Amino acid sequence: MTHSQHANESIKPLEGGNVASPRGFSVGATYVGMKTFGDNEKLDLAILLSESPCVGAGVFTQNKFAAAPVHLSRENLEEAQPRAIIVNSGCANAGVGDQGMIDARAMTSIAASKLNLSRSEILIASTGVIGAELPMGIIQNGIESISLDSSGHDFAKAMMTTDTHPKEFAVEIEIEGVKGTIAGAAKGVGMIHPDMATMLSFITTDLAIDSGFLKSVIKEAADQTFNMVSVDGDTSTNDTLIILANGLAKNTPIDGGTNGEKFSDALFEVCKALAKMIARDGEGATKLLEVQVEQAQSLPDARIAARTITASPLLKAAIYGNDPNWGRVLMALGRSGANIAENKVSIFMNDICMMEAGKPIPFFRDAAITAMQKPEVVIRVQLGLGDGNATAWGCDLTEEYVHINGAYTT
Amino acid sequence: MTHSQHANESIKPLEGGNVASPRGFSVGATYVGMKTFGDNEKLDLAILLSESPCVGAGVFTQNKFAAAPVHLSRENLEEAQPRAIIVNSGCANAGVGDQGMIDARAMTSIAASKLNLSRSEILIASTGVIGAELPMGIIQNGIESISLDSSGHDFAKAMMTTDTHPKEFAVEIEIEGVKGTIAGAAKGVGMIHPDMATMLSFITTDLAIDSGFLKSVIKEAADQTFNMVSVDGDTSTNDTLIILANGLAKNTPIDGGTNGEKFSDALFEVCKALAKMIARDGEGATKLLEVQVEQAQSLPDARIAARTITASPLLKAAIYGNDPNWGRVLMALGRSGANIAENKVSIFMNDICMMEAGKPIPFFRDAAITAMQKPEVVIRVQLGLGDGNATAWGCDLTEEYVHINGAYTT
Numbered sequence: 001m002t003h004s005q006h007a008n009e010s011i012k013p014l015e016g017g018n019v020a021s022p023r024g025f026s027v028g029a030t031y032v033g034m035k036t037f038g039d040n041e042k043l044d045l046a047i048l049l050s051e052s053p054c055v056g057a058g059v060f061t062q063n064k065f066a067a068a069p070v071h072l073s074r075e076n077l078e079e080a081q082p083r084a085i086i087v088n089s090g091c092a093n094a095g096v097g098d099q100g101m102i103d104a105r106a107m108t109s110i111a112a113s114k115l116n117l118s119r120s121e122i123l124i125a126s127t128g129v130i131g132a133e134l135p136m137g138i139i140q141n142g143i144e145s146i147s148l149d150s151s152g153h154d155f156a157k158a159m160m161t162t163d164t165h166p167k168e169f170a171v172e173i174e175i176e177g178v179k180g181t182i183a184g185a186a187k188g189v190g191m192i193h194p195d196m197a198t199m200l201s202f203i204t205t206d207l208a209i210d211s212g213f214l215k216s217v218i219k220e221a222a223d224q225t226f227n228m229v230s231v232d233g234d235t236s237t238n239d240t241l242i243i244l245a246n247g248l249a250k251n252t253p254i255d256g257g258t259n260g261e262k263f264s265d266a267l268f269e270v271c272k273a274l275a276k277m278i279a280r281d282g283e284g285a286t287k288l289l290e291v292q293v294e295q296a297q298s299l300p301d302a303r304i305a306a307r308t309i310t311a312s313p314l315l316k317a318a319i320y321g322n323d324p325n326w327g328r329v330l331m332a333l334g335r336s337g338a339n340i341a342e343n344k345v346s347i348f349m350n351d352i353c354m355m356e357a358g359k360p361i362p363f364f365r366d367a368a369i370t371a372m373q374k375p376e377v378v379i380r381v382q383l384g385l386g387d388g389n390a391t392a393w394g395c396d397l398t399e400e401y402v403h404i405n406g407a408y409t410t
Numbered sequence: 411m412t413h414s415q416h417a418n419e420s421i422k423p424l425e426g427g428n429v430a431s432p433r434g435f436s437v438g439a440t441y442v443g444m445k446t447f448g449d450n451e452k453l454d455l456a457i458l459l460s461e462s463p464c465v466g467a468g469v470f471t472q473n474k475f476a477a478a479p480v481h482l483s484r485e486n487l488e489e490a491q492p493r494a495i496i497v498n499s500g501c502a503n504a505g506v507g508d509q510g511m512i513d514a515r516a517m518t519s520i521a522a523s524k525l526n527l528s529r530s531e532i533l534i535a536s537t538g539v540i541g542a543e544l545p546m547g548i549i550q551n552g553i554e555s556i557s558l559d560s561s562g563h564d565f566a567k568a569m570m571t572t573d574t575h576p577k578e579f580a581v582e583i584e585i586e587g588v589k590g591t592i593a594g595a596a597k598g599v600g601m602i603h604p605d606m607a608t609m610l611s612f613i614t615t616d617l618a619i620d621s622g623f624l625k626s627v628i629k630e631a632a633d634q635t636f637n638m639v640s641v642d643g644d645t646s647t648n649d650t651l652i653i654l655a656n657g658l659a660k661n662t663p664i665d666g667g668t669n670g671e672k673f674s675d676a677l678f679e680v681c682k683a684l685a686k687m688i689a690r691d692g693e694g695a696t697k698l699l700e701v702q703v704e705q706a707q708s709l710p711d712a713r714i715a716a717r718t719i720t721a722s723p724l725l726k727a728a729i730y731g732n733d734p735n736w737g738r739v740l741m742a743l744g745r746s747g748a749n750i751a752e753n754k755v756s757i758f759m760n761d762i763c764m765m766e767a768g769k770p771i772p773f774f775r776d777a778a779i780t781a782m783q784k785p786e787v788v789i790r791v792q793l794g795l796g797d798g799n800a801t802a803w804g805c806d807l808t809e810e811y812v813h814i815n816g817a818y819t820t
Contacts, residue, residue, distance in 0.1 A: 097768050318815065320816040355505070
């Protein structure tokens with residue numbers, strides 16, 4: 001199912017929405033001192049609590065050094081209906097050997113006591129330095145002293161690392177006359193100093209959803225949104241996307257059909273908005289890069305082509321310099337692995353055609369440079385081979401990216 | 411066969427060696443005006459000629475937009491014994507539709523007339539702008555007026571694009587009491603403005619080599635050297651490696667055994683030296699990065715792990731900043747696809763152990779920073795799973811890389 005083609009008018013953005021907007025969710029956030037860098041919001045530990053058990057689903061990193069919180073959350077999602085998520089920034093609890101799992105379990109134990117829940121009802125996520133152990137003393141104090149009356153926005157703030165601003169988006173839809181909300185918070189702007197591994201995203205809804213259906217739509221939405229974002233091609237040890245549906249809207253549980261489509265479209269909009277915020281806030285980025293691949297022989301071809309083009313350092317540097325360098329698009333496309341017939345390829349940059357059916361099209365260079373000076377550059381590639389379509393998002397590559405990621409110890 | 415372990419004392423570097431050092435090779439080079447940028451050597455067209463037919467072999471780009479010269483050289487290598495190579499810089503003859511092959515064929519026709527050879531005895535390579543047609547008028551004038559009495563060094567200079575210096579290396583070996591020379595020239599420092607696609611490398615030898623054996627050893631050497639270099643992960647439309655063996659040393663043709671091993675070792679040394687020169691001269695680079703992966707479960711695992719670590723933008727930025735950020739090595743290793751047992755991984759940076767058997771090792775951060783300030787940073791990763799070993803080369807990621815590749819039109 002592709003969503004991007006049909007905008008659904010019954011999906012209404014919710015101004016000021018946050019993960020606590022859907023019925024029955026509350027947030028507590030605090031600063032315990034783990035996040036010792038950056039001038040962004042001084043919050044580094046937060047709890048998201050649902051007043052009733054949720055249907056939950058998650059999508060996690062494929063990195064073979066998946067961090068302990070990833071393993072534990074995956075386990076707990078299998079075992080129980082989640083009630084709460086604990087997130088911390090400043091320390092990834094990754095690359096620390098067996099201590100990682102010991103501390104991850106301890107974190108859920110402390111939260112279970114605090115919230116009067118069983119350990120398996122608690123999911124956790126960490127983002128921060130790889131190779132440093134969690135400071136369990138201050139985490140314990142932090143969790144125990146958190147009051148669940150923070151603003152819902154604080155959840156997004158507490159997981160920020162080098163993010164320049166919190167990332168939130170929410171929509172409302174009606175299912176059988178019942179108004180429901182889908183809200184999300186995300187962080188992640190690259191793999192960030194010092195190893196601020198990670199894209200984290202948490203979505204809440206008060207709609208009732210069938211568990212199997214939720215698992216399938218969240219995976220599909222992730223494939224089309226978060227998995228199509230590339231800031232630097234480096235995937236993290238801690239990437240986590242979790243959705244909690246507490247059903248307090250009391251609709252008939254959604255398990256497909258028209259309601260399923262409506263929910264899936266709305267979820268896609270939330271994920272896409274967050275994914276684009278992540279791409280646009282890429283480390284050092286000055287522009288959002290959107291790459292649309294059309295008419296690929298297959299969907300996997302379209303996806304790999306869009307992702308490879310989005311991730312090309314050379315193209316990203318050209319986007320930064322307003323250089324209409326379509327040759328770099330061609331090069332990245334050629335190495336992507338997607339099937340290509342050279343004489344069928346067309347390339348557009350911000351709607352200016354630069355190659356048509358495999359031949360370069362003369363264009364006014366100055367006009368192209370002007371077109372590229374916008375805060376969003378859209379590259380459209382038509383392959384003329386089939387109906388595989390995909391969109392990927394990224395950002396330009398700037399001196400600032402190098403500075404952020406290199407210039408700490410010199 | 412892995413060469414790097416056993417340095418062969420009978421391989422002698424040849425001071426000042428170049429592609430015309432082996433018997434019977436001559437070079438002509440000129441400037442026709444195609445290369446309009448950079449302050450490097452003003453030569454952009456060159457001919458390498460052997461006075462007798464050669465056994466030839468080549469390794470070419472896997473990019474699906476392989477340029478016309480790549481197609482034509484591959485064809486001609488199948489058809490005839492090569493006598494000459496024509497190379498130009500400034501224009502890649504790629505991404506120009508059918509005109510690419512027309513111009514490539516014309517280039518061989520003009521050279522065939524000039525040199526009194528058949529077209530199929532001529533190989534060609536181009537590097538430069540993608541999407542611009544070859545200026546055939548000035549190329550024709552250039553080829554017709556070239557005199558074959560240039561210095562052999564001029565061949566390496568004529569193919570430079572944003573290379574900061576020519577890349578040459580030669581060795582001498584003795585086969586059955588006969589002295590033979592193996593010499594190479596290369597260019598390539600990334601995918602370079604404006605789309606200076608390409609790694610080009612040409613190797614000459616006066617040793618007599620069996621054709622099948624030559625094909626197999628050049629492929630093997632490429633896999634262990636040029637194919638283990640990553641400047642920015644972007645592969646070009648024009649990558650070409652060609653070896654010509656004219657047999658004028660009059661040894662018994664080498665087709666394996668001890669002589670084959672000796673030749674293969676020497677060829678590996680030439681390719682490795684050139685590959686390291688390319689990595690060290692990466693666009694904007696200040697340091698050579700060498701990544702050694704040991705004890706992988708298989709050779710492909712070792713190679714993909716070494717290449718993925720070498721290509722990580724985050725690690726490359728950390729290397730630039732002298733940041734002993736081994737978490738980024740772990741992250742890249744985890745996403746490389748290589749098999750990994752987390753509790754068996756050890757990581758060293760310039761011989762300082764930072765992780766052992768999956769656990770972080772406390773180290774003196776200042777000492778590590780000092781160790782990283784050398785012009786070569788060696789990262790050694792032990793996987794503890796088998797005997798797959800591989801080495802990859804790259805460079806650090808600097809603000810200058812972004813500047814070179816982005817700051818043209820602003």
